[in-house]
Amino acid sequence: MVNGIKVAVLDNDGYIALSLNGNRLPGKEDFTGLGGAGFPYTGNSHGTACAGIIAAQSNSNGISGVAPSAKFIPIRVSADNDTDPCTSWATFDLSQIGQAIRWAVDSANADVLSCSWGSANSSAIQNAITYATTSGRGGKGALVIFAAGNFSSNQVSYPSSLSNVISVGASNMCDKRKSGPASGFTNSCGVVFQPDPGGLNCDSQNWWGSNYGTGLDIMAPGVLISTTGLNETVTHQFGGTSAACPFAAGTMALILNANSGLSGTDARAVLEATCDKVGGYSYHLNNAQNQPNGTWHEQMGHGRINAQKAVLAAFVTSSCPDFNTTLTPETYWQTHQKTLLDELWYIYRVDVVAGNTYQFNTGCIGGATANFDNQIVLYDANCNRLNSSSNICLSSPIRVSESYTATYSGLIYVKVVGNFLSKGSYTLSYKYSGPAQTTCNLSLSSSSASVGYNAGSRTFSINANGAWNISSNCNWVSFSQGHGSNDATITVNYSGNKSLSSRQCVFTVSCGSASATYTLTQAGMNLSLSSPNNGATSVACNNGVTFNWSSTVGNPRYRIQVSTSSSFNDSLGLTGTIVFQQGNLTSNSFTVPGLNSNTQYFWTVRVHDETNGILSHYISPRSFWTGTCGSGGGGCSGTPVVTWVSPQPPSPHLQYSFFCADLPDVPAIELSCIGQMVLIVSPTNMR
DSSP states (O other), X not given: OOOSOEEEEEESSOOOOHHHHTTBOOOBOOSSSSOOTTOOSXXXXXXXXXXXXHHOOOOTTOOOOSSTTOEEEEEEOOBOOTTOGGGOSBOOOHHHHHHHHHHHHHTSOOSEEEEOOOOSOOHHHHHHHHHHHHHXXXXXXXXXXXXXXXXXXXXXXXXXXXXXXXXXXEEOTXXXXXXXXXXXXXXXXXOEEOOOTTOXXXXXXXXXXXXXXXXXXXXXXXXXXXXXXXXXXEEEEEOSHHHHXXXXXXXXXXXXXXXXXXXXXXXXXXXXXXXXXXXXXXXXXXXXXXXXXXXXBTTTBTOBOOHHHHHHHHHHSOOTTOOSEEEOOOSSOEEEEEEOSSOSEEEEXXXXXXXXXEEEESSSSTTOEESSOEEEEEEETTSOBOOOEEEEEETTTTEEEEEEEOSSSEEEEEEEEEGGGOOOEEEEEEEEESOOOOOOOEEESOSEEEEOSSOEEEEEEEEESSEEEEEOOOTTEEESOSEEESSEEEEEEEOOOOSSSOEEEXXXXXXXXXXXXXXXXXXXXXXXXXXXXXXXXXXXXXXXXXXXXXXXXXSEEEEEEXXXXXXXXXXXXXXSOEEEEEEEEOSSEEEEOOOOTTOEEEEEEEEEETTTTEEOOOOOOEEEEEOOOOTTSSSOOSOEEEEEOSSSOOXXXXXXXXXXXXXXXXXXXXXXXXXXXXXXXOGGGOO
16 A cells, blocks of 8 residues: 555645545645635536545545555646636646646655646746656656647647656557547537547547657546546546546556655656557557657557556666675675565675676576576666676576676676565575776866756766776766766766755766766855844834845745744744745845834745746844834734635634734735735634
8 A cells, every 4th residue: 555655636626525535635725826725616626536546545435546545735726717618727827837846846745746737838837847857756756747638639738748757648448549530620619639540449439539649658547437526426427638647646656655766767667668558559669759668659658557567567676775685706606595575575785897797596507596486687886777688597486597797897786586576485696707807097087077056967088998987975966877988978967956055076987996086066056144134133123124135046036034933944944933924026125014023033035046947945044133113113003904805704703813914825814904014814824
């Protein structure tokens, strides 16, 4: 069962079926400007149906999601217009969707993002997706999954067409692509559906067809799907690629639950490589179209997903650098005995020398044997699977011989794992053969580089006459190749630095007994606080307190926080009682009204580079004391006027008192101090 994987459902309102309540985490109610707290306007049920396919818990209605113990995060990015079905999917600001994607990764810690919608091209959305797939899950990469679209088009919709998302088409009950009429048509809203080469096959739905072609990755069921409706109802009519997308998201949750250490790239490979090649199509390799994970067809992508096969494959995919035992091969056979009882695999760490050939066996030679079906998998020091020669030398049970000629000197990991979760006892035999590494002449074209805070890359050249290896413990740096031989040009890729201070990565190139180092220094995002000064006293506050700061970040957007508590971390900012916060500021100066007299406050700021999509950490807060505030300072003069703008008034049994503060992020009640200021707060935030 999936107990910790979080799936963000970016959709319209909904999510209120009882069978979802146990798995519903706090979401973000509004990235549209319409409010709603993640709950529906009248009949908005699209998000509820999608969430049910992922995470509904089995109940008397008989509905269970693909991953019924996964947690889902409702994030509202759109709202239905109930009066006009032709404009039923309304998103008012695509940059808000970009912010929603970033919020899902940064604030909600989502592992998977399920997006059953499409949009116009948007740099804000594209940059946010890139951020999610590179920075999500602690740098392993979140999985972003999109519906391919329902227009019978030979091009998948945007953003499904982006190479760093997983594009999901819809299959029908015959395990073929859900295709539309061969003649094409225009619907009542004026949307043109292209003639579909598949034509209608075994379903009777002649009003839509799943998009296909370049960029389509996988298929999942999308016709007459049973799932949750609003208010604990059940629908048996949900469909489209909107239904297929959450099937894939739920399966991805199962994959990550089976092996949470997978990188985003490896998890995607598991999902795509284990698809069933159904429908009678002629699948083929399509690496030229960036489809590296097995055979592919323009109508079906890599095929229809198979959750069981995906989970089993996830169990045997990389789990290094954790290991159980270190082996030291010699030129003669040695053995190691092990019985797999509670564990599913056993991992060995081996030091190898470039040019030597290493052999590992669970049968056939060197005293090796096993009483269960098994395989041997080899990984390099960075947990990437190595190309090795595998031979099933005996069957019933399956026993294997694995041979690998080292292309670099350093560490490899050897995993012995049962096929399809089988377990038992084995004796592993191992040895090496071949000459030792000769003396290497090694030099680098440069030894250092300094770069800005944005993500980017640098290149340098390795000049060597032997096999070399690059080692580094910096998780924000990767290399175009980590090992090789002779001369090579290496691209160093680095992520954006959200810190306000610089950072440095020193990595080593080794070739035989020779080594050389390269130092990459990356600047931090520039931000400093100006006034009020730290520890200032008697700060004037008659007309509010003016805060000033400075930054050299291009195209900045700032967020300021003011608190009466010093509790702080650099990701969330001030974590005590927030008396004021405001985001999306373009100026580096802001006046905060309504602060109290003779009170100590703490303040901090962070900056967002809108052009490059990098959000800084909060800067360490400063403190100050206000002086005596007059009528323009703390408190409100005049008679308070309360106007309710929430869908319904509060309970008459609740009593509220309030003070003048600015809480713009939680629109529910409008409080106006006549002649002074307008405040937006919610009942839960009133004092």
